[in-house]
Amino acid sequence: MPNIHVLRTELDRTISALKDSVREKGLGTTVGRVAAVAAGQAAFPVTKAMRQNETFDFHGERLPYWFARYNNAFLNERTVEVAIAHWFLSQKRGRVLEVGNVLVHYGFQADTVVDKYEVIPGVLNDDIIDYRPAEPFDSVVAISTLEHVGWDESPREPEKVFKAVANVRACAKPGGRVLVTVPLGHNDALDEGLRTGEVKFPAESYLVRDNRRNEWRETTADEALTKRYGHPYTGANGLYVGMVL
Structure with a gap:
């Protein structure tokens, strides 16, 4: 099982890199959007490993969050x-x-x-x-x-x-x-x-x-x-x- 502390450190680094990319390039620009998507894709395996067993309440049920790379759906x-x-x-x-x-x-x-x-x-x-x-x-x-x-x-x-x-x-x-x-x-x-x-x-x-x-x-x-x-x-x-x- 992955070390949760290592995963959290890696995720924090990735999020920090995402913020730096967006600040530098501007989220409204094409380059900024590409940077945001790329940073999100890099974060996917870490996020999925950390949160794969988490759930949310809906209509009297507890449903697992859905984690997918496409369109940075997990974000x-x-x-x-x-x-x-x-x-x-x-x-x-x-x-x-x-x-x-x-x-x-x-x-x-x-x-x-x-x-x-x-x-x-x-x-x-x-x-x-x-x-x-x-x-x-x-x-x-x-x-x-x-x-x-x-x-x-x-x-x-x-x-x-x-x-x-x-x-x-x-x-x-x-x-x-x-x-x-x-x-x-x-x-x-x-x-x-x-x-x-x-x-x-x-x-x-x-x-x-x-x-x-x-x-x-x-x-x-x-x-x-x-x-x-x-x-x-x-x-x-x-x-x-x-x-x-």
């Missing part, structure tokens, strides 16, 4: 999102639709993937608000995707996300299951929809990131919806999970 909200998706799909999945081409990078291939912008074989480049499956699905998942709909498009259409949420749910057959995860603090319209109840799922959870180690805990909507995207930690600092089970 951001993917560490809980992919874990939740794995738990959700392991319960009962049948035919699966994924909105946004995410989970294939973490070892799961949906039966159908709809992603408007990722032009690669096997992905349908339909807009989710227009997509109508020939047959509804047993399970529908959307991981960190819906917050971009209408918000990160030109022209910006803030109300479009509500149509997207409705159609994601409509793609599931009666009695089917749906999982949606949304980083908070990115899309103001979607956050406000969560506050007012315009976006509402039968089962809901809110999580927040507590520290630099990327540990997460379940909390109230009121606390999670105060979190800013990208501050104080990279990526999401608050996360919404909506489900139809």
Whole structure:
């Protein structure tokens, strides 16, 4: 078993190197982003060895954090999102639709993937608000995707996300299951929809990131919806999970 003190020393050194690289190059520059990714990749084996047995609470379960190199997932909200998706799909999945081409990078291939912008074989480049499956699905998942709909498009259409949420749910057959995860603090319209109840799922959870180690805990909507995207930690600092089970 690795010496925990050695691992902590190596991780601290790697994090220090990451900070130095970002300070020197500027995170907003291409070189700065490359430096940040490279330092994160160097930290991966140390972080995984230190934290491979750690868990977080979600929906009455204790789930293991998901550690993956792709997109430095172990350093951001993917560490809980992919874990939740794995738990959700392991319960009962049948035919699966994924909105946004995410989970294939973490070892799961949906039966159908709809992603408007990722032009690669096997992905349908339909807009989710227009997509109508020939047959509804047993399970529908959307991981960190819906917050971009209408918000990160030109022209910006803030109300479009509500149509997207409705159609994601409509793609599931009666009695089917749906999982949606949304980083908070990115899309103001979607956050406000969560506050007012315009976006509402039968089962809901809110999580927040507590520290630099990327540990997460379940909390109230009121606390999670105060979190800013990208501050104080990279990526999401608050996360919404909506489900139809």
